[in-house]
Amino acid sequence: MLSRLVVGEALEPVKWQQLEAQMLADVERAKAFGVTVENVSQTVRQQAVLLQEIYPAFTQLCDRLFTDKTDHLETLWTVWLPLARHLVEQRQAVGRPFVQGILGGQGTGKTTLSAVLTLILQHLGYRTLSWSLDDLYKTYRDRLLLQQQDPRLIWRGPPGTHDVDLGMQVLDQLRQPIPGQSVHIPRFDKSLHNGAGDRVALPEEHRVTPETVENIDIVLFEGWFIGARPIDPIAFDNPPPPITSDADRTFAQDMNTRLQDYLPLWKRLDSVIVLYVPDYQLSKQWRKQAEHQMIATGKPGMTDAEIDAFVEYFWKALHPELFITPLIQTADLVIEIQPNHTPGRVRSSL
Structure with a gap:
């Protein structure tokens, strides 16, 4: 599903539901990043837009950072994007x-x-x-x-x-x-x-x-x-x-x-x-x-x-x-x- 998102393919409703379920399935991670049943749908869609927008620059960065050809898309989705959004929320909170x-x-x-x-x-x-x-x-x-x-x-x-x-x-x-x-x-x-x-x-x-x-x-x-x-x-x-x-x-x-x-x-x-x-x-x-x-x-x-x-x-x-x-x-x-x-x-x- 992520590989489809980065190239701008539209996902079927059931696929969006699967992404939401996956984001909530890791209870510890969801809690750490403030993801709840109430906001998961909005979170997934906002993160999907961000993923598509930054992915070209991200792949260029990976070419510079990594010597292997490991696909870091999963880590980007599950850790790096949520963490960046979390930092933005904290920055806004402290003013x-x-x-x-x-x-x-x-x-x-x-x-x-x-x-x-x-x-x-x-x-x-x-x-x-x-x-x-x-x-x-x-x-x-x-x-x-x-x-x-x-x-x-x-x-x-x-x-x-x-x-x-x-x-x-x-x-x-x-x-x-x-x-x-x-x-x-x-x-x-x-x-x-x-x-x-x-x-x-x-x-x-x-x-x-x-x-x-x-x-x-x-x-x-x-x-x-x-x-x-x-x-x-x-x-x-x-x-x-x-x-x-x-x-x-x-x-x-x-x-x-x-x-x-x-x-x-x-x-x-x-x-x-x-x-x-x-x-x-x-x-x-x-x-x-x-x-x-x-x-x-x-x-x-x-x-x-x-x-x-x-x-x-x-x-x-x-x-x-x-x-x-x-x-x-x-x-x-x-x-x-x-x-x-x-x-x-x-x-x-x-």
């Missing part, structure tokens, strides 16, 4: 720019989700900014100083490696815009300094022309621990592996303490979506697949042993069982990610 936090680890599709939502929302007339916690990494110089103070911070990414004050400043400017005044958006270039990366300069640093935006309606702010909160230190008395040594436990406890500094930043979020992987061990497998593909194309990549050490470093910093799993109880929306990276179960917080 100001809406900040949507998106938490997801390696391979969960944060970039894909943001790109697809931006496409749909722009078609609906909503100016959308896709921004990452990575863009708030401290400058190369500041991170060198940070490593001297704490040699355990061998990788950028854990709590303490971001400029939280800058993040709050930017989100405040986006949430409460001044008419006619643009907002400077910091970006992080991971290719600088031989891969160590550095923040693209802000205007006061007089080095490059910064990215500026204005009149943003919806901000998609994504990152691997967006919304994560400090936990009771007692959890580190018997933590899950790879937190095994005394040094590991101390590191985990220190990262837990540093999360406190991020709470004012999270207060700027209007909503949090968790891209949840029930088996967090998949992130290792996904990272290895990505590195193998890079190596196959002649690009440099990490060995499997290096990937294991890299991924486990972040598990030691903020273990998924300790910091991500609790968020599915409180997040506004939870989208489970399947082993093939595609969205599965969708539900509002438990």
